[in-house]
């Protein structure tokens with residue numbers, strides 16, 4: 001079987017596609033994959049590092065306001081569709097799978113024009129612009145949240161969860177905190193603001209450092225690759241031996257599997273991973289996303305008793321450390337939350353999406 005995968009711009013769209021590929025390879029080891037991403041997106045680093053074949057297109061996102069730049073965006077999009085058609089004709093995939101982001105718009109649209117079966121995957125509770133645009137021509141649509149079903153053409157979408165959840169849940173982690181200079185006999189809190197890092201979370205953690213330094217639990221603080229130096233420059237207190245500050249974690253599934261509690265944005269893929277592993281969490285939704293979808297993502301966990309939420313305006317060193325203490329110093333709360341988080345996790349999401357892909361090819 002030959003499959004083209006496309007999704008980009010941000011980790012939340014890329015990791016689900018790679019996790020899906022892992023499931024398909026288990027079923028059909030001879031499958032040939034080609035990932036088509038944007039040359040400027042983080043996928044151009046993340047995907048080749050996994051050894052998967054990668055092809056690049058030049059695309060750019062739309063500005064939300066009326067702008068001359070959008071004219072350039074449209075012409076780049078049409079050029080990307082032409083380039084994508086060339087790639088498709090050469091590779092001759094049985095199916096094209098899009099996981100969101102502008103680049104998947106060009107690749108999946110090109111496939112639809114060439115009458116190649118297409119499957120799109122929507123990770124969020126509120127569908128992204130690209131997936132909405134592609135949904136009319138898509139052969140099958142997989143969504144992670146029930147509430148997303150009604151946002152797509154009737155009868156076309158199926159709830160499958162997020163393939164990254166299956167990947168993290170099925171992994172045997174050999175990771176030891178000693179690999180980053182911490183201890184394995186202590187509880188560990190992992191803090192990260194999505195795949196890019198989040199300035200508001202970084203500032204609150206910098207302010208909270210003095211408190212975290214004195215805690216009995218360990219803290220791993222991931223700043224985001226581009227924000228690492230800025231965090232170091234702003235720190236007035238140095239981290240104690242129970243705190244580590246890192247720019248990015250490449251082996252997140254292994255690390256998360258050993259984590260006792262998480263502070264994170266409420267991006268859909270982060271949430272899928274957290275619930276797949278049944279980890280208690282403190283979610284701080286990004287206020288800068290379409291339809292405020294991260295608050296809705298987070299609310300579904302809070303309603304189930306699986307997470308605490310701090311809105312960005314109420315985020316401070318005090319609210320953050322209080323919430324962290326609640327999860328790490330109170331076993332009853334964290335055990336109850338872990339149980340609820342486990343209940344929400346969809347640990348066979350990769351299989352479900354794979355079944356949709358077979359349906360699409362067979363149609």
Ligand SMILES: CC(=O)N[C@H]1[C@@H](OP(=O)(O)OP(=O)(O)OC[C@H]2O[C@@H](n3ccc(=O)[nH]c3=O)[C@H](O)[C@@H]2O)O[C@H](CO)[C@@H](O)[C@@H]1O
Pocket residue numbers: 010011012013015123124164192193194195196222247248249250251252253265266267268269270271273286288289294
């Ligand atoms: C600002 C923005 O537009 N965010 C969107 C983006 O978020 P973003 O790209 O942050 O996506 P998610 O929070 O969903 O996922 C982040 C991914 O990056 C991984 N990770 C993170 C840090 C790290 O050091 N190493 C690492 O591997 C996480 O394990 C996870 O797999 O895509 C998501 C879709 O899936 C959306 O729900 C988010 O609203």
